[in-house]
Amino acid sequence: MSKDIAFTLNSRPVRVTVGSHENAVDVLRRFDLFGARESCGQGLCGCCTVRVDGKPLSGCLTLGLKLEGAMVETVESLDAGGELDPVQQAFIDQGAFQCGFCTPGFVMMTKQLLREKPQPDDEEIRSYLSGNLCRCAAYPEIVKAVKDAAARMAAAAA
Amino acid sequence: MNKMDFIKGQDAGSAQQVGASPPRLEARRKVTGRAAYVHNASAPRMLHAKVFRSTVAHGRIRSVDVSEALALPGVHWVLTGEDIRQIVPNPYYGPAFHDQPVLALDKVRYVGEPVAVVLADDPYVAADAVNLIIADYDLLDSVDDEIEAMTSKAVVHEELKPAGTFPDLKHLHGKRNTNIALDYHLRRGDVASAFASAHRVFENEFRTQATMHVPLEPMVSMAVPDDDRLIIHTASQSPSFVRLEIARLLGWPENRVQVKVPHLGGGFGAKLYIKLEALVACAALIARAPVKLSLTMEEQFYTITKHPTTFRIKTAVDAEGRITARKCEIFWNGGAYADIGPRVTQKSGFTAPGPYDIENVEVSSYALYTNRPPAGALRGFGIPQLVWAYESQADIMARALGQDPLEFRRHNLLRDGRPQATGTIMQDSAIHEALELVAERLGWNEPFDRGSGDIRRGRGIAVGFKASISPTTSVAMVTIAADGSVSLSISTVDMGQGSDTAMAQIVAQVLGIRTEQVNVVHPDTDATPYDMATLGSRSTYHTGNAVKLAAEDARTKLWAMARDAGIDTESGFSWPSVFKAHYGMQAGTIIGTGTFIPDYAPADENGQSPLVTPYWMIGATAVEVEVDVRTGHLNIVRMINAVDCGKPLNPRIVETQISGAATMQLGFTLSEEMNFEAGQVTNASFADYKIMGIHDIPGIMENHIIEAEQSKAPFGAKGVGESSTFGISPSIANAIEDAVGVRLYELPLTPEKVLRAIRSAGGNPLED
Numbered sequence: 001m002s003k004d005i006a007f008t009l010n011s012r013p014v015r016v017t018v019g020s021h022e023n024a025v026d027v028l029r030r031f032d033l034f035g036a037r038e039s040c041g042q043g044l045c046g047c048c049t050v051r052v053d054g055k056p057l058s059g060c061l062t063l064g065l066k067l068e069g070a071m072v073e074t075v076e077s078l079d080a081g082g083e084l085d086p087v088q089q090a091f092i093d094q095g096a097f098q099c100g101f102c103t104p105g106f107v108m109m110t111k112q113l114l115r116e117k118p119q120p121d122d123e124e125i126r127s128y129l130s131g132n133l134c135r136c137a138a139y140p141e142i143v144k145a146v147k148d149a150a151a152r153m154a155a156a157a158a
Numbered sequence: 159m160n161k162m163d164f165i166k167g168q169d170a171g172s173a174q175q176v177g178a179s180p181p182r183l184e185a186r187r188k189v190t191g192r193a194a195y196v197h198n199a200s201a202p203r204m205l206h207a208k209v210f211r212s213t214v215a216h217g218r219i220r221s222v223d224v225s226e227a228l229a230l231p232g233v234h235w236v237l238t239g240e241d242i243r244q245i246v247p248n249p250y251y252g253p254a255f256h257d258q259p260v261l262a263l264d265k266v267r268y269v270g271e272p273v274a275v276v277l278a279d280d281p282y283v284a285a286d287a288v289n290l291i292i293a294d295y296d297l298l299d300s301v302d303d304e305i306e307a308m309t310s311k312a313v314v315h316e317e318l319k320p321a322g323t324f325p326d327l328k329h330l331h332g333k334r335n336t337n338i339a340l341d342y343h344l345r346r347g348d349v350a351s352a353f354a355s356a357h358r359v360f361e362n363e364f365r366t367q368a369t370m371h372v373p374l375e376p377m378v379s380m381a382v383p384d385d386d387r388l389i390i391h392t393a394s395q396s397p398s399f400v401r402l403e404i405a406r407l408l409g410w411p412e413n414r415v416q417v418k419v420p421h422l423g424g425g426f427g428a429k430l431y432i433k434l435e436a437l438v439a440c441a442a443l444i445a446r447a448p449v450k451l452s453l454t455m456e457e458q459f460y461t462i463t464k465h466p467t468t469f470r471i472k473t474a475v476d477a478e479g480r481i482t483a484r485k486c487e488i489f490w491n492g493g494a495y496a497d498i499g500p501r502v503t504q505k506s507g508f509t510a511p512g513p514y515d516i517e518n519v520e521v522s523s524y525a526l527y528t529n530r531p532p533a534g535a536l537r538g539f540g541i542p543q544l545v546w547a548y549e550s551q552a553d554i555m556a557r558a559l560g561q562d563p564l565e566f567r568r569h570n571l572l573r574d575g576r577p578q579a580t581g582t583i584m585q586d587s588a589i590h591e592a593l594e595l596v597a598e599r600l601g602w603n604e605p606f607d608r609g610s611g612d613i614r615r616g617r618g619i620a621v622g623f624k625a626s627i628s629p630t631t632s633v634a635m636v637t638i639a640a641d642g643s644v645s646l647s648i649s650t651v652d653m654g655q656g657s658d659t660a661m662a663q664i665v666a667q668v669l670g671i672r673t674e675q676v677n678v679v680h681p682d683t684d685a686t687p688y689d690m691a692t693l694g695s696r697s698t699y700h701t702g703n704a705v706k707l708a709a710e711d712a713r714t715k716l717w718a719m720a721r722d723a724g725i726d727t728e729s730g731f732s733w734p735s736v737f738k739a740h741y742g743m744q745a746g747t748i749i750g751t752g753t754f755i756p757d758y759a760p761a762d763e764n765g766q767s768p769l770v771t772p773y774w775m776i777g778a779t780a781v782e783v784e785v786d787v788r789t790g791h792l793n794i795v796r797m798i799n800a801v802d803c804g805k806p807l808n809p810r811i812v813e814t815q816i817s818g819a820a821t822m823q824l825g826f827t828l829s830e831e832m833n834f835e836a837g838q839v840t841n842a843s844f845a846d847y848k849i850m851g852i853h854d855i856p857g858i859m860e861n862h863i864i865e866a867e868q869s870k871a872p873f874g875a876k877g878v879g880e881s882s883t884f885g886i887s888p889s890i891a892n893a894i895e896d897a898v899g900v901r902l903y904e905l906p907l908t909p910e911k912v913l914r915a916i917r918s919a920g921g922n923p924l925e926d
Contacts, residue, residue, distance in 0.1 A: 019282070021282055022282075033191075034191065034192075034195070034197065034198040035190070035191020035192070036191075037195075037197060037374075037375070037423075039374045039375065039376065039423075039455060040374075040455045040843070040844045041454055041455055041456075042455075042843060042844065042845060044843075044844040044845060045374060045844060047374055074191070075190065075191035076190065076191055076192070078190070079190050084186065084189065084190070088186075088189035088190060089189075091189045092181050092185040092186070092189055093181070095181070095182075095810055095811070095814055097188055097189070097654075098424075098654030098655065098656070098814060098818060099373070099374070099375070099421070099422060099423050099424040099425075099653055099654030100184070100187070100188030100189075100193050100421060100423070100654065101195065101373075101374045101375045101423030101424060102374050103188050103189055103191070104189075104190075104191035107189060107191075126852045126853055129852050130851055130852055130853055132852070133374065133844065133849060133851055134374075134852075135371075135372060135373060135374050135424050135426070135822070135849065136424060136654050136814075136818045137817065137818040137821035137822060137850060137855075138814060138817075138818065139821070139850075139851075139852045139855050140817060140855060140859065141814060142852070143852070
């Protein structure tokens with residue numbers, strides 16, 4: 001079974017035919033958005049993180065049809081104007097990635113964390129990002145990047 | 159300013175490039191999610207492949223019924239091993255042995271082995287069709303364990319088929335009824351009399367478990383037929399090998415196979431040699447359509463693993479605690495196909511006695527076939543398995559002799575100028591310095607609170623070393639366009655270790671420009687020259703040397719062209735003006751090339767060689783752990799790592815390599831273990847196979863680069879991707895003994911094992 005659905009994707013209205021068995025990552029691939037990536041396929045690694053109606057979700061566990069009418073944001077939305085988001089810049093400046101495959105997921109979760117808690121401490125950072133895995137193990141640099149991003153955003157807001 | 163207008167030497171704002179830490183060239187692409195991975199690739203008319211896998215560990219194929227699968231709408235082809243034979247009459251591949259069929263033929267040798275492949279319009283249809291295939295096998299006795307494999311009546315391969323690439327495997331050709339794919343031997347001095355006259359002899363057996371690399375980008379390849387050519391887009395660490403091996407299988411010249419590698423989502427040794435490439439190549443040629451195969455995380459566990467090992471180590475010491483002899487027997491569980499296992503067996507095998515100055519040495523190292531998924535290279539190429547044993551035993555001996563473990567090592571470690579077990583004289587190897595640094599940073603000689611009650615504390619140290627796989631070749635090409643802009647073409651794969659950036663730094667340093675001005679062309683065998691593979695921490699030294707030569711060649715040519723045009727090269731000059739003067743317009747290309755093969759002397763029949771490796775890699779670790787005696791739970795309070803990587807090209811990236819490799823090995827030490835039942839992996843998922851997460855990083859982790867310089871290396875630098883893995887496992891086991899007085903001999907060091915050992919030592923063993 002498949003169905004035509006409409007939703008908002010990175011601020012633009014879109015319409016697409018989605019099979020009942022397809023997940024959100026499959027749907028995003030139709031739009032050539034590859035930043036959300038299926039890795040473990042079980043919602044355990046965070047590589048496929050997308051933001052749906054303001055909440056981060058594992059794209060691999062989210063049925064494509066569930067996107068109907070939703071506000072969907074992917075990592076590709078963060079530098080829409082050509083400028084990097086402070087979180088992305090902080091990840092670069094702190095060297096918070098190696099192979100880069102998990103990075104969009106970490107960036108999306110960090111973005112969400114700082115929306116909810118603008119000045120997290122180390123333990124809060126680790127706790128919030130514990131659903132994201134990095135096989136290159138850039139974890140120490142990721143924690144630094146989150147704090148760096150928080151500082152930048154605070155400075156920009158002041 | 160991006161044009162190289164007035165550039166000479168170090169002007170044009172180009173400060174020192176090598177030794178600085180510019181960000182990765184691809185940093186923006188990675189944080190924006192726009193970096194190209196094969197994962198993203200597709201092609202018109204592309205078919206999706208899904209593999210049907212063996213459910214038995216060892217069996218003769220009686221039949222494979224694909225009729226129902228073929229009848230499913232959307233399915234185009236279902237291929238079995240016999241179909242592959244239509245285009246490749248002898249479809250066996252492998253870097254050391256031509257033993258692995260593209261799809262199983264006659265026999266299956268492990269659970270998970272590819273038996274058939276479905277090609278369909280849609281990946282979900284392909285997956286559904288796989289469930290409709292029915293295979294029937296005559297079961298054969300199987301062998302799981304590396305020790306059993308030495309004498310087992312179950313024989314995995316009827317006949318050994320060495321590839322012919324390595325001279326030292328030739329004697330194995332046509333050997334029958336054995337699971338020993340390689341028996342490597344090294345002899346030095348007189349072990350027997352040294353043992354006979356020893357003050358004490360220590361004999362121990364250590365084991366390591368099966369683990370998997372689990373790169374977060376699961377293996378993926380796509381083959382696109384192009385008339386009489388084939389283009390393979392693949393997540394591979396060895397594009398040059400893929401090209402030559404696919405060309406060999408097809409009986410084509412290499413120039414009809416094009417292999418392209420964009421970014422890699424991690425490799426760690428998993429994506430070497432042939433993994434999915436032969437299957438997609440054959441499938442695409444048969445279907446006459448592009449074919450893409452993307453493995454799931456689960457399927458990766460059926461594709462390549464890290465060798466489980468048994469290491470029997472016997473050591474003689476004199477009354478002063480000096481090691482006088484060592485006998486090493488190592489058994490490598492290579493699984494059903496050799497992959498690069500025989501190289502691991504030999505090239506790591508000769509370091510099995512450890513970085514110690516030992517007069518009398520004997521090493522026997524055996525690559526064994528079993529009915530398990532194939533084992534290959536994994537970050538360390540066998541070294542972590544060896545250091546685990548010899549550094550655990552170092553503490554056992556020190557304690558038995560009443561010596562301080564650090565002092566015991568100081569007495570026995572090799573120094574530069576002394577021969578290693580192969581007879582090769584050690585040089586540029588900061589073994590002592592690495593050990594001393596981690597001991598000092600841990601505060602080895604300072605008072606230490608050992609804890610009380612349920613939480614006990616202990617400290618451990620370990621040091622290991624590794625030779626570079628030798629001899630191997632790298633070629634590089636540096637081009638200067640007529641506007642003065644520079645590109646570097648290499649087939650070295652940046653899988654996250656930062657090679658693109660490091661190599662660009664070398665080019666920038668030689669040409670006097672800035673790192674970010676260098677465009678690094680990603681591996682494309684139509685455009686980038688040969689590189690043996692990105693493995694074994696070889697790129698910095700091998701590719702680095704080739705890149706330096708190529709940049710120097712380009713510089714020489716540009717400077718000569720300038721002088722021909724009457725341009726003064728003694729002061730700053732405009733590069734574009736040189737081209738303009740020479741060609742009369744903005745035209746032409748300067749091509750600098752460099753080829754590097756290190757000096758190497760092959761070993762004799764006793765494993766002796768005056769130059770067995772161009773350089774040594776050194777890694778040491780010191781840890782402080784807490785053990786909860788009620789639960790056996792470990793807490794790594796502090797971890798100090800130090801490596802000798804020569805002079806780092808990019809200290810910041812080097813530091814993350816040290817930290818990343820150490821953390822990966824921490825997973826192999828504490829939790830990662832593939833479990834098997836009747837040959838079947840039962841935990842092929844992150845739900846049940848626990849890799850290190852953000853909570854698992856030690857409370858304090860320090861990563862140090864020893865001040866050192868490697869001779870004959872590009873700007874004194876050598877590889878670093880593996881060095882911090884060496885000391886992790888034994889330093890933790892040593893710290894456990896220090897804390898609670900129990901010795902563990904098998905990885906991983908799970909709370910259950912720790913608790914069982916504590917309870918047994920207390921005379922109150924846990925029930926099974």
